[in-house]
Amino acid sequence: MLVLVLLGAVLQLRLADAVAVTFGNCTPKGSSERGVCIHINNCPTLLGILNSNQTPDAERQLLSDSQCGLDNTRTGLVNRILVCCLPSQMKEKDLVTDTTSANDGNGNILPSIGTCGVMFANRIIGGVDTQLWEFPWMVLLQYKRAINGDLTFNCGGALINSRYVLTAGHCLASQKLEKNGLELHSVRLGEYDTTNDPDCVTEKNGKTTCAPNHIDIEIDEHIIHESYMPNSIDQMNDIGLLRLKKSVSYTDYIKPICLPIDDEFRNNAFESYAMDISGWGKTKDNNPSAKKQKATVDVWNLGRCQDKYRSYQMHLNNTQLCAGGKLEIDTCGGDSGGPLMVPINKNKQEIFYAAGITSYGPEPCGLQGWPGVYTRTAAFVDWIQQKLKA
Incomplete structure (x- = not known):
């Protein structure tokens, strides 16, 4: 301080x-x-x-x-x-204040700028722990194992209003989920450290700050893009929505991220932009992280990325983004469905937008010269808005 x-x-x-x-x-x-x-x-x-x-x-x-x-x-x-x-x-x-207007609380309406995309934290490059209140729109997708009923986290997502979570299509339907007998059960919001509840941190002045207990909400409806093919190597249209069984109230630790609705975002390729990624996925020791992690990645030129993946007979188009490619700085297993986040200054305030959705990348994760591939959110904002209901 x-x-x-x-x-x-x-x-x-x-x-x-x-x-x-x-x-x-x-x-x-x-x-x-x-x-x-x-x-x-x-x-x-x-x-x-x-x-x-x-x-x-x-x-x-x-x-x-x-x-x-x-x-x-x-x-x-x-x-x-x-x-x-x-x-x-x-x-x-x-x-x-952080109180939400009546309209912002409806499931069919996206929150206004200032209600969405706001947080306060210093952002640090490299895969490090987030701060307690950082990226409050990040959610964990919780799956139930058919064989024993155990719950496990296998994907991420982002809250976009009081009733809906944005995630990847392959987090809702894939051969891997079927093979492992996993069925999507609920969404966890307000999480920081999966080993503690509530989550507490000690500030520099010695004071202990605790977040409220995390919230688990069951899923009311799965919505997968109609053109998404789970078994396709290209993973086009890898996007999905989850409607929660009940609305959530926004707090300092649970807030929605903004979507790139305006033309200035829809038409922006974001080439060379620095963007944030976050999640609880596997780290370099190949184990999931208990604490929410973050890193900063740079967006690639799409043509350059297409050339890179074409060598593996994989084809990309302008509904996708590529970012990353630095050694050991990448999204990884368990981060799928989480947002690729771009901070934009609006009225002297930093507002975060979901520019992409984590789709797939190299194996192992974090290979030098190989970026991760993300679904380009701006290409699907009309589809998202059409699927929302009160």
Whole structure:
């Protein structure tokens, strides 16, 4: 946690042009009152203390105890500071909370920007553990073994609204599932470490933060793209949707990701973009990860990727994306169906979109020079919207 060292200076800060965006609930150090984590220039009381020429020791301590993080998507030290702002320290009308409008709660409507795609965490390149609240749209698909009824995680997915999960078609129908006697049973949301419930982490200031218990919800309906052929080597149209038996409420740890609906995204090949991947799939020791992992991969030129896979008689088209190809940085077994995520800056806020869906890749995973193949979400947004129902 950054210690404020700017209190002796007079700082002229520009107030935000728009309403404040929250980065979750919080409690200032030494306080029992709950607040919200926001940029300091959206918390009038704490901003006033920071700008004051004469700051008493008590107020200096209050400011230090109120810090809740840094927003590294912004430039300038002061603009990055996040503070835990109490209701008495801000104007209520200036706050955008995580509560969802009635329309956003309907299964046939995609959430608005700001409700979807929002998280707060520093992103680090390479396969490392995520932070507790990172990528809150990530879900695990839980399967039941016919032979003994045991439950096992075999795929991932992404929450796209309060009722639907986006995943890969091969996570819903494949020879591998049939061979192993696996039937999709439920979806797990709000998970971080599969060995613990609830999940807790110790912050740098020594404080323990715990997420709510994860949630398991059974599946109401499986929807596989009509043109998907499970046994095809090319895996075209590898996309599916899961309708949950009940709606979920959004929290700091369960939120939907945005879909690339606008033309600027539909027509973007994203070549050379750096994108995030995440999941609980196999790591380099060939065992599933208990904790949610993340890595950053670069999108390939499609023609170059087509040439690469053509040597194995595999054909790609513009409904697919290729990304990765660096040694030991890749999605792997168990990550199928998870999103390939692109962060886009919207109104000075980083919004995450599901640019792709993990489809297939080289064996073993993470081979140098061999990218993974992803279903291009933008090619199927009309199909997705047509399948949603209230």
